[in-house]
Amino acid sequence: MVLISLGYGCKGGAATAALASDAAKRVYVAPGEKDEVYAFLSGGFSGQMSVYGIPSTRLFKIIPVFSVFPENGYGYDEETKNMLRTTHGYVPWDDSHHIEASMTDGKQDGRWLFLNANNTPRLARIDLRSFETKEIIEIPNSAGNHASPFATENTEYLMAATRFSVPIPQASVPIENFSKGDFKGTVTMVKVDPKSGRLSLELQILVPGFDYDLSHCGKGKSHDWCFFTSYNSEQAYKMIEVGASKNDKDYILAFNWVRAKQCLDQGKASNFGGEYYRNYLPENQPAISEKLSGVKMLQPKDCPGVMYYMPTPKSPHGTDVDPTGEYIVGGGKLATVIPVHSFSKLMDVKDKPEHRSGMIMDIPILKYESTLAGEVKKPCLGPLHTEFDGKGYAYTSCFVSSEVVKWELGTWEVEQHLPAYYSVGHLSIVGGSSKDPYGKYLIALNKITKDRYLPVGMELPQSAQLYDISGGKAELLSDFPTVGEPHYSQMIPAKLLMDKAAKIYPLEENKHPYAIKNEKDARVVREGNTVRVYMTQIRSHFKPDTIEVRSGDTVFFHVTNLEQDFDIPHGFAVGGAPEMPNLLIMPGQTRTFKWKAPKPGIYPFYCTDFCSALHQEMQQYIRVLP
Amino acid sequence: MQELLLKKISKMNRLLILGVGLLFVSVYFLPIWHISLAAPQYPEGLGMKIWIDKITGSSTYDLQNINLLNHYIGMHEIVSESVPELLFMPYVLGFLIFGAFVTFIHPRVYLIVLGILNIVILGILGMYDFWRWEYNYGHNLNPEAPIVVPGMAYQPPLLGCKEMLNITACSFPSWGGIILFLSLGILIWVIWDERRRVYVPK
Ligand SMILES: [Cu+2]
Numbered sequence: 001m002v003l004i005s006l007g008y009g010c011k012g013g014a015a016t017a018a019l020a021s022d023a024a025k026r027v028y029v030a031p032g033e034k035d036e037v038y039a040f041l042s043g044g045f046s047g048q049m050s051v052y053g054i055p056s057t058r059l060f061k062i063i064p065v066f067s068v069f070p071e072n073g074y075g076y077d078e079e080t081k082n083m084l085r086t087t088h089g090y091v092p093w094d095d096s097h098h099i100e101a102s103m104t105d106g107k108q109d110g111r112w113l114f115l116n117a118n119n120t121p122r123l124a125r126i127d128l129r130s131f132e133t134k135e136i137i138e139i140p141n142s143a144g145n146h147a148s149p150f151a152t153e154n155t156e157y158l159m160a161a162t163r164f165s166v167p168i169p170q171a172s173v174p175i176e177n178f179s180k181g182d183f184k185g186t187v188t189m190v191k192v193d194p195k196s197g198r199l200s201l202e203l204q205i206l207v208p209g210f211d212y213d214l215s216h217c218g219k220g221k222s223h224d225w226c227f228f229t230s231y232n233s234e235q236a237y238k239m240i241e242v243g244a245s246k247n248d249k250d251y252i253l254a255f256n257w258v259r260a261k262q263c264l265d266q267g268k269a270s271n272f273g274g275e276y277y278r279n280y281l282p283e284n285q286p287a288i289s290e291k292l293s294g295v296k297m298l299q300p301k302d303c304p305g306v307m308y309y310m311p312t313p314k315s316p317h318g319t320d321v322d323p324t325g326e327y328i329v330g331g332g333k334l335a336t337v338i339p340v341h342s343f344s345k346l347m348d349v350k351d352k353p354e355h356r357s358g359m360i361m362d363i364p365i366l367k368y369e370s371t372l373a374g375e376v377k378k379p380c381l382g383p384l385h386t387e388f389d390g391k392g393y394a395y396t397s398c399f400v401s402s403e404v405v406k407w408e409l410g411t412w413e414v415e416q417h418l419p420a421y422y423s424v425g426h427l428s429i430v431g432g433s434s435k436d437p438y439g440k441y442l443i444a445l446n447k448i449t450k451d452r453y454l455p456v457g458m459e460l461p462q463s464a465q466l467y468d469i470s471g472g473k474a475e476l477l478s479d480f481p482t483v484g485e486p487h488y489s490q491m492i493p494a495k496l497l498m499d500k501a502a503k504i505y506p507l508e509e510n511k512h513p514y515a516i517k518n519e520k521d522a523r524v525v526r527e528g529n530t531v532r533v534y535m536t537q538i539r540s541h542f543k544p545d546t547i548e549v550r551s552g553d554t555v556f557f558h559v560t561n562l563e564q565d566f567d568i569p570h571g572f573a574v575g576g577a578p579e580m581p582n583l584l585i586m587p588g589q590t591r592t593f594k595w596k597a598p599k600p601g602i603y604p605f606y607c608t609d610f611c612s613a614l615h616q617e618m619q620q621y622i623r624v625l626p
Numbered sequence: 627m628q629e630l631l632l633k634k635i636s637k638m639n640r641l642l643i644l645g646v647g648l649l650f651v652s653v654y655f656l657p658i659w660h661i662s663l664a665a666p667q668y669p670e671g672l673g674m675k676i677w678i679d680k681i682t683g684s685s686t687y688d689l690q691n692i693n694l695l696n697h698y699i700g701m702h703e704i705v706s707e708s709v710p711e712l713l714f715m716p717y718v719l720g721f722l723i724f725g726a727f728v729t730f731i732h733p734r735v736y737l738i739v740l741g742i743l744n745i746v747i748l749g750i751l752g753m754y755d756f757w758r759w760e761y762n763y764g765h766n767l768n769p770e771a772p773i774v775v776p777g778m779a780y781q782p783p784l785l786g787c788k789e790m791l792n793i794t795a796c797s798f799p800s801w802g803g804i805i806l807f808l809s810l811g812i813l814i815w816v817i818w819d820e821r822r823r824v825y826v827p828k
Contacts, residue, residue, distance in 0.1 A: 504687070539694055540772075564687035565694070566670075613698060614772055 023477045026468060029056040037430050037441060038492045040099050040113055041464065043067075044485025047093040049115055049126065054430075054441050054491060057466055057480035065124045065133045066117040067093035072584035074133075078556065078592035079512075082289035083279045086120050086138050095119045097146065098214075101490040102192075106153045106219040106323075106435030110496035112197050114149040114158055121145030123158060123190055125197050129502045134281050137199045140274030140295060141168045141186050147215040147228050149190070153435070157202065157257060159217065159226050160188040165209035169273050178237040183209035186297075187228065189257060198280065203264050204272065205298045205306070207253065208361045209235060211244070214318055214385070217257075219435045220325035222343045224258035227328050231315040245334055249311035249368060252319050252330055254346060256306050263303035264296055272297035284510045284589055301362035308350050309360065310341050311368040318385035322394065322409060323435050327373055329386040329394060338383050338396055340412070342373035374412040379405045384425060387432035389439040389469055395432075397424040397444060404444055404467070406474055418474050420465060423447040428489035429469065438493050442467040442474065445486040452479050462486055503566040505588030512590035514558035519543045531555045531597075537570040537585065537607065538562045540614035547622045553597040555622075557605075563587040571608025574622065582608040600626045630824045635733035639816045643738065646809045647726025653719055654678055658802035659756070661782055663692065664794045675800060676756075678715050680706040695793075699780060700771025701763055711755055718748060735820050742813050745806070757784050 029035055035053030042049055047067035051060045068075030068084070075084045075092065084091055094117035102112040113126040121139035126132065139145050144163030151158050165183040167173050173182050184206050191202040210230035217226040233250045236243025263269065275293045282288065300307050310328075312319075318331030321343075328341040346366070349355035355370040382400030389395065393415065396405050402423050406416040426445045430438040444467070449460040461481030468475045507517050516522060516534045522543035525532045531553045536543045537560070549555050561570050564587055573582035577595050585591050607618035635643070657675035662684070664671055672692055673684030681704060683689035693703045706712055722744060729737040764781025767774075780790050787796040799807065 539697075563694075565691045617772075 023475065027055040027057065027466065027478050029053065029058075034494060034498070036494055037438075038494055038497055039428070039443060039489055040101075040492070041445070041482055041489045042096045042099050042115060042487045043483055044097065044462075044487040045095050046484030047096050047117065048484060049096070049099065049113070050483045051131065052480070052482075053494075054443070055466060055468075055477060057464075057478055059483065061131060062483055063126060063131055063133065065115050065126065066091070066096055066122065066136070070581045073581050073591070076580055077583055078594055079286045079590075080281065082287040083133065083136055083281060085277050085279055085289050086122065087140075087275050087277060087291070088120055091117075091120045094122070097487045098148065098150070099488055099490045100149050100151045100158065101434070101492060102155045102197075103151060103434055104154055108431055108434050108436075108490075108492055108496060109155075110492060110500070112155075112192075113490060114151065116145050116148040116160065118144055118146050118163065121148075121160070121162075123149045123160060123199065125192075125199060127197070128497055129500055131501070132281075134197070135199055135279065137190065137201070137278045138276035139188050139190075139201075140276040141204055141272070141297075142188065147212045148188075150215040150217055150226065151192075152217045152226065152257065153219050153223050155192050155194070158190040158192060158199075159215050159228070159255075159257070160190060161207075161212035161215060161228050162186050163211055163213065165211065168206065175237050178209060179235040181209065181235075183235070185209055185212050185230075187212070187253075187255060188295075189260065199278070201276070201292075201295050203260060203269055203298055204274075204295050205255070205260060205300065206361075207300070207307070208363070210251070212253070213316070216319050216321045216328075216433065218321055218325050218343065219323065222321060222325040222328075224256050225343070226255045226257055227319040227321065228253040228255060229312070229316040229319045229330065231317075231333075245315060247314075249313055250315055250332075251309040251365070252312045252316060252328065252341065253363075254308045254310055254328075254350075259306045260298060260303065263298055263306065268302045269296040269298040271295075282511075284505050284515075285512050286592075299362075304362075305351070307363045308346070309363055309365040310346065310371050311357075311365065312339055312341075313337060318383075318396075320386040320388075320394075320433070322388050323390050323437060325435075327409060329396070331383045331385050331396060333382055333384060333399070335383065336378060338376035338379050338386070338407070338412075339368075340373045340375065340409075341371045345373065346371045374410075376405075376407050376412045376414060379407060379414050380417070385427060387427055387429040387442070388437055389429055389432070389442075390437035391439065395427060395429065395442060395469070395474075397427045399423050399425065399447075404442070404474075406469075416473055418444075418467060418476065420444045420446055421452050421463070421479065422450060426488040428491055430491040430493060433490075438491075440468065440470045441491065442469045443489060443491070445482075445489060447485070449481075453481060464489075503587075504564050505586055507560075507562065507564060507588040510560070510588055510590060512558075512560070514556075514592065515560050515590040516558075517560070517562070519562070524548075529553055533557045535559045536562050537572070537618075539568070539612040540607075540618045542605070542607075542618065542620050545620040547620075548625060549597045549622060550625050551597055551600050555595045555597055557593040557595065558590060559583065559585055559593065560590040561585040561587055568611060569609050570611050570618070572605065573608045574605045575603045584609055597622075597624045600624050630821055631734070631736040631739065633735045633820055633824060635729075635735060635738070635816070635820060636823070639819060640730060640733045642812060642816055643726055643733070644730045646812055647723050647730065649805055649809055650719060650723045650726065653802040653805055654716065656802035656805065657682075657800040658806070659797065660684070660800040661795060661797045663695075664796075665695075665792050674704070677712075678719055678802065679712050681709065681712070682706075696780075698771065698773045699778075699791075700768030700774070701780060702766065702768075704763070709759065711759075722748075735817060738813055738817055738820075742810065742817070745810050745813070749806070749810075753784065760784065 037054035039052040064074040100114045121142040125135040143166040146163030148160035149158040162185040165185045168184045211232045213229045215228045232244035312330040314332040314334035316330040349370040380398030380401045386396045404418040424444040659676040662673040
């Protein structure tokens with residue numbers, strides 16, 4: 001296998017060259033023309049999300065989610081700084097892995113995207129009209145929110161499971177106690193309001209102390225179920241790379257969330273501690289940050305039928321459900337096969353004692369063969385994650401052998417090996433995790449670049465690769481560098497989003513408490529040592545334009561952009577302001593710049609976004625009096 | 627001639643006059659004129675509509691954006707309140723509608739002739755007024771404007787298209803204006819039809 005994959009790696013360069021001219025045509029989007037697909041890539045350790053056009057792979061936008069953003073001041077200004085508040089304090093950036101698209105009836109509906117923060121467990125909702133982060137909810141009783149945020153078929157719930165099991169509730173216990181069962185994991189059901197998208201914690205379920213890695217929810221017949229991979233079923237706590245790789249099988253946890261909700265309604269969950277923040281950014285108003293406490297916690301023993309373990313070879317990563325909802329594909333990082341479980345078989349055997357091999361915390365363990373639909377034999381090294389093209393084929397990424405393998409559902413035969421440069425993690429097909437994949441494009445989200453681009457020091461650009469999967473054989477079209485680590489992606493057909501993208505904030509709907517809608521209302525108001533400047537911007541001036549404050553005053557510039565024209569933001573920056581970057585204020589939006597008036601002198605302020613012919617004249621002065 | 631002027635209008639033509647009166651009612655709800663502006667930085671276009679009683683942008687924020695562009699060259703802000711004609715225009719239209727109903731009740735050819743004269747005179751006055759208004763906006767510039775191009779005026783065309791700096795301005799009648807022209811045509815046709823019946827031997 002290693003030889004085969006190395007062989008592919010060597011031939012890769014030549015193959016790419018032969019393909020080049022034809023591939024160039026297929027990714028070329030002429031000036032003024034639009035791409036066919038939006039690709040949303042999570043930023044991994046950058047905590048952001050980036051938006052690309054496919055097939056051109058042009059970068060359109062970076063959406064700050066769990067990270068402060070110098071370009072527009074997200075996370076710094078008075079309106080958005082509370083978005084990054086947590087029970088651990090203000091967290092300026094985090095590690096973000098998985099993007100999920102909202103769905104209706106299992107199909108992408110183009111309303112929201114969801115993203116997880118791994119380190120400080122949180123979930124975010126990004127609005128697909130404004131392409132802005134609108135809500136962040138913290139997940140209590142969790143350590144490492146990795147298997148998150150995976151949505152049920154109608155986005156009823158988002159699932160979030162812990163990567164690192166810890167004592168729940170937190171306690172300082174000897175680490176050796178991990179293997180004695182003192183450490184636990186949780187599965188969290190985050191409810192999504194179908195109209196507003198607002199997030200709330202509905203229920204947590206206490207699960208055995210393994211490491212929960214990834215998840216996917218069912219569709220169609222498996223609508224009621226979500227599936228979580230787990231590794232370290234050995235509960236090793238020293239040299240985990242060895243200790244956690246011993247067992248021949250770890251588990252996919254099959255979780256019946258409809259049943260869990262039933263048990264909650266029957267009062268079988270109990271009140272449990274756990275504090276968390278929920279930060280919500282209403283349209284054109286400052287973020288509302290609430291500190292909440294307590295969750296409903298369910299023990300599997302109190303709710304029979306809620307969970308089952310399906311043994312799955314060697315530290316599975318992906319658990320991916322095919323568009324029909326029948327097949328659950330495991331990606332065993334260290335396995336030599338790709339195991340596929342059958343949902344029908346699971347339903348058949350789950351409550352028959354002869355198909356069980358044991359129990360963990362009252363969760364039945366089923367026999368491997370009892371739920372197995374088939375195995376793809378010797379597909380590659382290190383299969384991780386699988387997506388589907390909707391035409392009966394599955395594509396699995398293989399980290400160790402740096403390739404994507406195409407195989408057929410049902411026959412379990414490998415059809416094609418596609419080299420990846422290099423060490424592919426997740427991959428993404430347009431709509432590939434939904435009930436109705438749009439197929440056509442696949443991107444491989446790679447971990448290592450080596451010789452693919454001009455070297456730029458020791459940290460090379462992060463990279464992804466685009467393949468055309470519309471024909472019989474998939475073909476590599478292009479490589480493209482990415483922002484942050486391209487961890488996972490959702491790709492959405494452009495036609496679902498482009499026409500409803502917001503162009504302005506209508507001024508008449510601006511409910512910001514410090515907004516003014518007319519230059520005539522521009523003014524400076526003193527409240528003790530606090531000065532509020534109600535300021536307007538329009539091409540190409542500010543009002544008020546000259547301001548006097550006293551040294552030591554706390555000055556709030558509440559700046560409203562009066563423009564109602566698409567793509568006319570204005571900027572705002574004050575000379576030498578040490579704590580704030582510049583703000584970018586959208587048409588019709590109000591944002592606040594906080595400034596501690598320094599020692600007496602004259603301080604300029606100006607517009608930082610080139611807005612008009614007289615942009616350079618969009619500048620004025622603040623006099624600081626002694 | 628006198629015979630024609632005093633002639634009672636045929637039943638069908640009488641109904642046509644009533645139709646014209648009713649058609650005029652729709653002019654209250656339709657823009658009369660449309661000025662569109664095209665510039666590279668406005669790929670989706672900008673425009674304004676002149677109604678019987680107001681001026682609006684072609685879409686919600688167009689007028690505001692036109693005014694923002696205009697302020698660089700020192701044009702006055704275009705707002706409905708600054709055009710006093712818009713205050714009495716609805717009554718002029720009302721008068722024409724009233725005339726159509728009078729003609730329907732008292733169907734004589736001379737009333738149609740009066741109607742045509744009214745429309746033509748009002749039309750000429752209206753177009754002159756519109757031209758004068760455009761002239762004032764285009765020439766009466768703020769001398770303190772940021773951009774002053776010596777000798778440059780920004781008068782939009784009365785009818786047709788014209789280049790002004792990087793903007794192409796086009797001015798054409800809109801549905802209300804088309805209806806007014808159409809009505810005039812119908813009235814002239816009615817007179818021609820009545821005349822034919824008087825002079826053609828039966
Ligand atoms: Cu500006």
